Amino acid sequence: MKSSTCRRALLGLFALVAIAALGACQREPQPEWRLTDVSGHLPDLDFRLTDDNGKPVTGADFKGKVVLMYFGYTHCPDVCPLTLTQLHVILDRLGAPADRVRILFVSVDPARDTPAIMHDYVNAFDKRAVGLVGSNADVEALAKRYRSAFTREPDRGDGNYEVSHSSAIYIFDGQGKARLLATPSAAQDDIVHDLHLLTSMEAQP
């Protein structure tokens, strides 16, 4: 009786070791992301919009760049500037690899945000930022694709209104694959850490 328990325990141990060994052989070493890993859970970067120079652009135009995509609008005086400033500080901290990173600021306010307004706005934060505008339908489709949402709030009576919008930052690799999700409250250290990893993966041939 006692020996059979012992044998069973030993067998169990062998099985565990075998599984662990198998796992180690089969799985490539995974980067130790600090942000939320969304690989395989969100679709690739794909859109048809107009950039802040008035040129039509698609997701494919950003191949080879790590993309940080964020939805917002220029009449947003607080949260959007805060997030864009944080991304600017993060890219400065990243140093040289930041050349391979682009911030895509997608307007959820097509009625007011023109390419010219977007151009001045994004460049006031970071030269690596690109403003994107499109029709309401185009932007809605893009937001839906990433399970993001935005709502135009009622007019305050003076023609001004706010737009509530998802505050997540979507991070894509150089192949346009969705890799990570960051919230504005994520630690800057964690975003810098993961961007170092992601840009170094891109640098490999």
Next chain:
Amino acid sequence: MFRSLLTCALLASGTVYAAEPATVVASDGWVRVLPGNLPAGGYVTLRNETDRAVSIVSASSPDYADAMIHRSSTEGGMGRMEMVDSVPLPPSGKVTFAPGGYHVMLMQAKHPVKPGDAVSVTFTLSDGSKVPVTLTARPANATGP
């Protein structure tokens, strides 16, 4: 007799209370200047130097056509702003208007405001007193005052 004395005392203390408005001291005031005539966020720390609770009920600025107290939140993953009627300022406490939280939304600058400029904002407290503060205009990507 006693009751009328008490009433007098209460009335007197009430008078003293009204004649001595809350002392609120401002520090670290700044405005994030955005391009064009986009609305700007104003930030400041207000400290209540008295032992009485007050609240901030409105803001105005001679440099902007309109000023409103707002609060941002990113609760539930949604970035949104709401108008605020009253910001409590506890006795001997402070409240910080900072990015991502309370801010004064300054709309339609009456003249171009550029980094380095001084912007005047006057807060009105619940006891009717006014707190004039000077905020320094900072670039769009400034991280603080």
